[in-house]
Ligand SMILES: [Zn+2]
C-alpha cells in the first residue's frame with residue numbers, strides 16, 4: 001500500500017479556460033498533460049496526499065501586497081484571484097496543520113509581478129507567493145520567511161516586493177541574466193539598506209545540469225537557510241530549467257527537480273514557469289509531489305532521459321562553484337557590506353526603469369526608503385507608466401516604528417493631488433489600504 | 440409487470456409492479472450462506488399465481504460479488520501489468536500472481552518502449568502451470584493506446600478461460616484503479632457467471648424467458664449478458680437500490696438528501712432535480728479503490744439497532760450492532776428501544792425496553808423517558824452531521840476551470856427523504872433538530888426493491904481525439920478512427936453520442952427514451968513552437984441515471 005511519509009496537500013488548478021493568448025506559452029494546454037500524468041498515476045488516491053479546492057483571494061489580500069494601477073480589476077482576471085487563492089489555500093492548510101507540506105500546482109504564475117503593478121510582466125500580473133505570505137503573516141503571525149525561487153528566470157518581482165524586508169530571505173537561482181529574460185539577478189543585487197543580504201542572487205551559466213543545481217542547493221542555499229532559521233520555507237517551483245524547455249537553455253531533469261525538492265525540504269511549493277508542457281511538466285510535477293510526500297521517485301523519468309547527454313561541462317562546474325563562493329561570502333559579510341552601502345551618497349534613493357514585456361508598458365520609478373535601524377522603513381514610490389499614469393505609493397511595513405509610520409502618513413497626506421493620478425498608502429501595521437484620486 | 444429484487448443483509452425484498460402500482464411485496468430472510476436460495480425463494484413467491492407471459496422485466500440487486508470480494512472467496516487470478524516510468528507498479532499489487540512487465544506508453548498514447556514477447560510467454564506458461572484460468576492485463580495509459588494490452592492478450596489467447604483488459608473496463612485515467620478494477624472483474628467473473636446462469640435457468644424452467652437485469656452501483660442496470668464482461672460493476676448495488684427507490688419522490692428543481700436508515704447503518708446520497716449525484720472516480724470496496732461508477736454515498740455505522748453505551752459518562756450510539764433491540768429480545772439497549780419508550784413504535788415489548796434502559800438512566804441520574812429522548816437526539820444529530828459532511832464533500836470537489844469555480848453548482852438541499860426500517864419513527868425527531876423538511880418515502884419498507892425495478896440502463900462513453908496524431912478513440916468501446924485536422928469537439932460529441940446510444944441499447948436501454956447528456960467536453964489547441972499543430976479533445980457522455988420513462992404512470996400510482 002502506497003503511503004506518504006509526510007501529509008501532503010495539493011491544489012491543482014490548471015485553469016483550462018484561461019490563456020494570455022491562444023498560442024502564448026501561458027495557455028489552456030499548459031497543464032493538460034500534467035493532469036493526465038497526475039490522474040493516471042493516481043496521486044490523489046495515495047494515502048496521505050489530499051487535494052484542496054482553491055478559495056480565490058480577496059481584494060484586500062491583493063492590496064496588502066500590491067499597488068495596482070489604476071486598480072486591481074484593470075490588471076487582473078478571475079484566474080489570478082484563483083491562482084493566488086490556490087497558494088493561499090495551501091498555506092492555510094499547512095499552518096492549520098491539516099498537512100505537513102503543500103504544493104500549489106496553479107497557473108497563471110506570479111514571480112515577475114512587483115509591488116507596483118501597471119500590467120503583466122513575464123506572464124505575471126500579481127505575485128501569488130507574496131500574497132500568500134503576507135496573508136499568512138497577518139492571519140497566523142509567522143515572521144521569518146525564506147523564499148527559494150528555483151524558476152529558470154530571475155524572480156525579480158518577488159525580489160522587488162521583499163527588497164527592503166529584513167525578515168524575508170529571498171534567494172533566486174536562475175539562468176544568468178546576460179542570457180535570459182528579465183536580464184537581472186546578479187549577486188550585487190542584495191537588498192535595500194535596511195535588508196542587506198536578505199536578497200541573494202545565484203545566476204547559473206547556461207547548460208547547468210543536475211550536479212550544478214544540486215551542488216548549489218546543498219552547498220550554498222542550505223547552509224544559508226540553516227543560518228537564517230526561517231519559520232517557513234517557500235519554494236517558487238518553476239520548472240523551466242528542464243532540458244526540453246523551449247524558452248531557456250538549462251539541462252535540469254525530473255530526477256533533478258525531485259532531488260532538489262528533497263534537499264530544500266520546503267513547507268510550501270508554488271508552481272511558477274515551465275513551458276515544456278509535454279516533455280517535462282508531467283514528469284517534473286510528479287517528481288516534486290512524490291518528493292514532498294516522501295515517496296520513492298527513482299522511477300520517475302522522462303521518456304528520453306539520458307543523464308550522460310545532459311551532463312554539464314567542467315567549465316560550467318567551475319563557474320557554479322565560484323558563484324556559490326561569492327554568494328556565501330555576501331551572506332557572511334552582509335553587515336560589512338551594509339556599512340559600505342551606507343557610506344554612499346543617498347543610499348535610500350534609487351531610480352529604475354521597468355519594462356512590462358507581456359503588456360508592452362514602460363514604467364519609470366523613483367523609490368525612497370526611510371533608513372531605519374528599528375524597522376524595515378517607510379517606502380515611497382513615485383511611478384509613471386508609458387500609458388501616462390502617474391502615481392505615488394507609500395508602504396508602511398508590518399513592524400514599522402512610530403517615526404517611520406509617521407513619515408509614511410506625512411508622505412501620503414502631503415502629496416499634492418495635482419501632481420498624481422492616484423495616491424496610495426498601504427499601512428501594514430493596521431492592515432489598512434487607502435487611496436486618494438488625483439485630479 | 441416488472442419485478443425488482445434487492446438482497447439485503449437480513450432481508451431480501453421483492454416487489455411486483457404493474458399498471459396499478461405496487462401489486463405485491465414480499466420479504467424473505469436472506470441466507471448469506473446460500474444467496475441463490477434466497478433469490479429463488481423471493482422470485483418464486485412473488486411470481487406465484489402470476490402468468491409468466493405478463494412479466495416484462497426482472498431486475499436483481501444482490502450482494503454476491505460484494506460478499507465474494509469482502510470475504511476473499513475468489514479464485515486465483517493472474518495480473519500482467521505494464522507500467523513504464525512513474526510510481527513503482529509493485530505498490531499496486533493486487534494479489535499473488537501479479538507480474539509487472541516491460542513496455543511503456545505515454546500520455547498522448549505514443550509507444551515509448553515495446554513489450555517483450557518472451558517475457559509474456561514465460562509468465563503465461565507459469566500461470567498455466569499454476570492452474571490459473573482468469574487473467575487481467577493492464578497497461579499505463581492503455582486508454583490512450585491499447586496496443587500493448589491487445590498484444591499481450593493475443594499472446595495469452597487460447598491458454599486461459601477469460602482475459603480482462605484494462606482499457607475495456609473503464610475509459611478513465613487512473614492506473615492503480617484500472618489495475619484493481621481489472622483484477623476484481625477477473626476475480627468475480629466465474630462466481631458471477633455461474634450464479635446468474637443458474638438463476639436464469641431456474642426462471643426459464645418456470646416459463647420466464649426474458650433477459651434478467653442486474654443493478655449496478657451507479658443506480659442503473661445492465662443485462663446479464665453484458666455484465667459478463669464487467670461483472671464487478673454489480674458490487675455495492677444495495678445502496679443504489681434504495682436511492683433509486685427515493686428518486687421519484689425527490690423535489691423537482693431542488694436538491695434532496697436521501698437517507699436509508701437501517702438497523703446497523705445509515706446510507707446517504709444526494710439528488711439534484713431527481714437525479715442522483717455520482718462519485719467522480721469510482722467506488723471503494725474491501726481496500727480496493729476502483730473505477731466502477733457509483734453514486735456518491737456516505738455510510739455511517741448508526742441505525743435503529745446500534746448499541747447504546749455510556750463511555751466515560753458520555754452517551755454513545757453505535758457504531759456496532761450487538762443484536763436486535765431489547766424490545767425484540769436483544770441484550771443491549773438501542774435507539775429502537777428509545778423509540779418504544781417515546782411511544783413512536785408500538786409493536787414490541789415496551790417493558791423490555793424500559794427495563795433495559797433503566798440501569799443507564801440510573802447512572803446518568805435521569806428518568807428513563809429523558810434518557811430515551813437523549814438517545815434519539817444523539818442518533819439524529821449524528822445522522823445530520825454526516826449529512827452535512829456529504830454535502831461539504833460534494834461541494835468541495837475540485838474543479839479545473841475558472842468558469843466552474845465561479846459558476847459551479849453548489850448543492851443546498853432543503854428536503855430529506857427517509858426510507859428503511861425505522862425511517863418513519865425517526866422522521867419526526869429529525870425534523871425537530873434541523874431546518875430540513877422531512878418526508879418518508881412511500882412504501883418505505885420495500886422502496887429499495889422498487890428502485891431496482893424502475894432503474895434505467897445506464898452507461899458512459901469516454902472519448903478522446905488528437906488531430907495532430909489524427910486519431911479519435913474510445914478504447915473502452917473498441918473504437919478507433921482516423922480523423923482529419925478539421926475534426927472538432929462538435930464532431931467528437933456526435934461520435935461519442937452514437938457510441939453511447941449503441942452501448943446503452945446493447946445493454947438493455949429502451950431506444951425510445953434515451954436521455955443522454957454531456958458530462959465533459961474540452962478542446963485544447965495544441966501549440967508547438969509558435970504554430971497550432973492540432974486539437975486535443977476530451978469528451979465524456981453518459982446516460983443520465985434515473986427511472987425508466989415508460990412507467991411514469993406506475994410511479995404516479997406509488998405516491999398515492
Ligand atoms: Zn520562468
Ligand SMILES: [Zn+2]
Pocket residue numbers: 372373374375376377378400401402403404405
Ligand atoms: Zn523605522
